[in-house]
Amino acid sequence: MHTPLPILTLLIAGCNSSSFSHSDGRRCRVATDEGSHHSSPPPSQPSLPPSSPSPLPPNPQTNLLQNHSFESSSSDPWYDFSNKSTSWLPFTISNTTAHTGTHSAHLHMDSADTTNPQPQTTAIHGIVQTLTTPDNTLPTYISGHYKVTNWNRSTEKQYLQLVVMAARPTNKPANSNYPTHQLAIPLAGITEPPLKIGNRRFAFDQAALPPKEPTQDTWVFFQYNLHDLYQKHWGFIPENSKDFRIFFEVRYDNRDPAADQQTDKPATADVYFDTLYLGPDSRTPTTPTTPTTPTTPTP
Numbered sequence: 001m002h003t004p005l006p007i008l009t010l011l012i013a014g015c016n017s018s019s020f021s022h023s024d025g026r027r028c029r030v031a032t033d034e035g036s037h038h039s040s041p042p043p044s045q046p047s048l049p050p051s052s053p054s055p056l057p058p059n060p061q062t063n064l065l066q067n068h069s070f071e072s073s074s075s076d077p078w079y080d081f082s083n084k085s086t087s088w089l090p091f092t093i094s095n096t097t098a099h100t101g102t103h104s105a106h107l108h109m110d111s112a113d114t115t116n117p118q119p120q121t122t123a124i125h126g127i128v129q130t131l132t133t134p135d136n137t138l139p140t141y142i143s144g145h146y147k148v149t150n151w152n153r154s155t156e157k158q159y160l161q162l163v164v165m166a167a168r169p170t171n172k173p174a175n176s177n178y179p180t181h182q183l184a185i186p187l188a189g190i191t192e193p194p195l196k197i198g199n200r201r202f203a204f205d206q207a208a209l210p211p212k213e214p215t216q217d218t219w220v221f222f223q224y225n226l227h228d229l230y231q232k233h234w235g236f237i238p239e240n241s242k243d244f245r246i247f248f249e250v251r252y253d254n255r256d257p258a259a260d261q262q263t264d265k266p267a268t269a270d271v272y273f274d275t276l277y278l279g280p281d282s283r284t285p286t287t288p289t290t291p292t293t294p295t296t297p298t299p
């Protein structure tokens with residue numbers, strides 16, 4: 001059916017595609033970046049003595065996401081749709097769990113919560129950011145880290161995903177009447193599209209399906225080449241978009257509350273997102289800078 005894609009999840013082990021990085025942190029030449037780089041010096045430039053390649057640390061200036069480590073004094077400019085949709089729940093900023101710094105975005109799912117009752121059929125816990133890009137073209141890479149705790153599956157369609165939505169690209173296919181084009185990238189919990197939305201395509205890589213159950217209690221790195229995925233699943237790379245909207249979610253769809261109550265299995269999850277990136281650079285996983293659990297000094 002589908003040709004395997006170089007979707008990258010979890011740790012990067014090598015550089016066997018055009019898209020990613022060596023395990024020692026050196027970046028590969030990225031084919032899709034070549035439009036913004038000149039690989040040959042001008043003819044008049046004197047030749048330079050050979051030198052060892054220097055590591056290329058991720059350049060924070062290229063990150064198009066603001067407050068990408070959730071260290072600002074407020075959650076801005078992240079938002080959710082909890083005040084517009086009964087399916088959406090608000091998020092919080094954690095100051096006890098972080099991948100970098102001391103804060104992360106915290107999505108708390110508990111279908112059995114009686115204090116703050118949650119929708120029983122469809123519940124979406126997410127963070128959203130709307131942004132424009134310098135040339136209004138889709139950035140090449142999206143990456144970040146997530147951590148899952150307290151995961152209890154209640155229903156088949158319970159999962160983590162990220163969504164990239166391009167608004168009003170001028171180069172959309174002639175046969176598309178949609179003003180927005182969404183690409184949903186499943187991170188964990190499902191291995192096939194959970195629902196059908198006309199302007200949403202699910203980027204499943206049959207050769208590297210996301211884990212059916214998420215890895216728990218550790219930070220998991222993810223990175224995707226959005227140009228490759230839009231090209232494969234929509235047939236174009238959005239240009240001249242009015243803006244882009246980025247979602248990171250944990251959710252369930254089409255849950256049967258009656259069946260769930262019978263099995264006494266509420267849907268629960270605490271999902272943290274941190275160290276998020278959207279931009280031209282391929283990145284590598286980094287070690288958490290803060291301990292998961294604060295240590296208590298011994299007297």
Ligand SMILES: [Ca+2]
Pocket residue numbers: 068069070071098099100101102103104274275
């Ligand atoms: Ca952080």
